[in-house]
Amino acid sequence: MSDILKMFTTVIKSLFKKSTCRQYPFKKPVFFDRTKGHIQIDRERCILCSLCDKRCPTGAINVDRNARTWAINSYKCILCFRCVEVCPVTCLAMQQQYSAPEEIKKSEVVEIPAKAEKAKA
Amino acid sequence: MAKRTIVPFGPQHPVLPEPIHLDLVLEDEMVVDVLPSVGFIHRGLELLCQKKSFQDMVFVAERICGICSFIHGVGYCQGIEKVMNLDIPKRAQFLRVFWGELSRVHSHLLWLGLAADAIGFESLFMHSWRVREKVLAIFEETTGGRVIFGAAKVGGVRIDISQDKLDQLAIALDEIQKEYEPLAKVFLEDYTVQHRWSEVGYLSKEDAHQLGAVGPTARASGLPQDMRKLRYGAYEDLEVEPIVETAGDCYARCVVRVKEIYQSLDLMRRVIHKIPAGEIETKVTGFPQGEYFSRVEQPRGEVVYYVKGNGTKFLDRFRVRTPTFANIPPLLQMLKGCTLADVPAIVLSIDPCISCTER
Amino acid sequence: MNAWIWGIVGILLTPVVAGLVGGIDRVITAKMQGRMGPPVLQPFYDVMKLFSKQNLVLNRFHHDLVICSLIFTVAAVGLLFAGENLLMCIFALVVGNVFLVLAAYSTNSPYSMLGADRELLQMLAAEPMILLAAVGIYMATGTFDINLIASGTHSAIQYLPGVFFGLIYVLTIKLRKSPFDLSTSHHAHQELVKGLSTEFAGPSLALFEIIHWYETVFVMALIYLFFASRPIVGIVAVLIVYFLEILIDNINARVKWDLMLASAWVITLIFGLGNLMLLFILK
């Protein structure tokens, strides 16, 4: 008889406990320090060396020196943080917030200000 | 002779979230023949190795499977390391074992949930996954990823876990074990679970050996086969005794997995206890030249990685023999003569991972 | 005249009550599984959404058979509330069920056919006990007329504890809950996909849900009849029984049909028939 009641205590206990569901995105999730969300660039510091472009395993980053842009396609990015590792001036960082859903897959283009502008600013 | 019906099982079937197709030939509710067909998600990894550098291939190898991803990465890295004669720091090897065993716990808990769902035990399913969620939280805390970590790397691992954190994790592991215990009891002792599993899908020891079963499927039939006995990586310092059952039915396969979770938790405690300090990676210079068969133990059984380098950035050949692939012939053997109601239970009992199988 | 009004009120109220009960059921089930669960009104949202979808029928008979089934099931509940003959109500329900099986058979899909086979087995397992319950109530109260049963001065339960237990046992079959949700379950997560109702889509599936609501109320009313002389006790008993069913659903896996049939008949024989024999001898 007790064989069919093995699940009984667990079920009854959880009836009176708070549920384990987390209602993302209505409630903010608990992120850990290492949680991988998205790659963020500090545009002031980037020197357009395009190392991140070369070492990215999926080709998600696109650096254009002439146009002075740094672009990331977050749909290609697999969040391996290799770009973070290789950037010589450590201007890339892993942010914890996941990137938001979008209707079209597109790159996010960041303009890198020229040296002169940086100096002014 | 009763009228024969052919019931298609998969590639889209609710109890089997992965695309394998079985044509079940039924007489009433009795299965008399099974015709499998695979190949719905072939991804052509073998050619991909000629386009991605051998270091980038780690990320591809990790993505072969969404459940045991880390061990896939380790298997691949180990192959390349052997080809290049690299010495891996001890700490890195222990960390690999830690994440590998945690992956095993996560994979087995996932399997237990799915198996419970296949026999219509929804609450057990949900509770297994609730415990699994805690394991995923540890993953996220230590590597940043919940399923795919990107922690393995040719030459070692990419991230370290500090000693404080490891001590905290030891407590977390105890908590997981405490929450897991009542569920394990249900799997081992509940009447309806036994009704559905015991003496279902029998595989004899001889058949298991001849048809090449691996992992828990083989161990449940009495074959003490466990690649960790090869003592690769840090298993050199960590003794593992394979868990063997002799009944050979679905219930035995469940028992093996239930017990392996305890074993893995125990192994992780030993890792935390024994882990030496030091570097976590060696510098990799040059390119791989030569070939190697790397064998590691996945939650589902033995996985074989074959890598062949030609002295350039790209590999020549790259081949994976995943455990599910080896377990399909035994599966067909088990299915013959069962009733339709048993099919999901039996198919799940080999813990099929079709995405692995088709690479 | 009064009977007619009661019947119509019953028919109209049933979907509301059963839908709410279904919603609460889902929340409690979710809680038992450590989840949050859907809003209480979810069953209504589901049905409304299903009605707004395209009706994919496979042949001429399919949808019509479902409608026939609905008519008979609704009639069964209507007659029950109107206070007609208990046996007639039970048979109307059975006929409704048979139409559902026919609808599933008409589709030619293997899942649906096997589901229909199993539904017949389930009826085979459950109906004897339900009929015995009716007979038991007759023996206890001396009538099949629901009006008289309901207005009687003493409840049937004091003579029929065994029958009541047996009825609860087969109730799991009627409510399509584990361990006996073989022909079709509330989640499409079994070897037969959704068994009986695999080929029902959109409005047909909505009708199927509504049929199930009526069935639920019918069996609950049957339980109530055991306590008819004390309405409050009756309602409490119905609620407790329903909670028990949810609990049983959550602590059991789905069993195979042979065990279902065997155990249902053994229970029917021992508790149902045994109880009636005792009653016969003692009275």
Ligand code: SF4
């Ligand atoms: S995280 Fe990895 S995939 Fe993403 S942009 Fe950086 S290098 Fe590329």
Ligand code: SF4
């Ligand atoms: S590696 Fe760093 S500095 Fe170089 S281009 Fe990328 S972001 Fe800019």
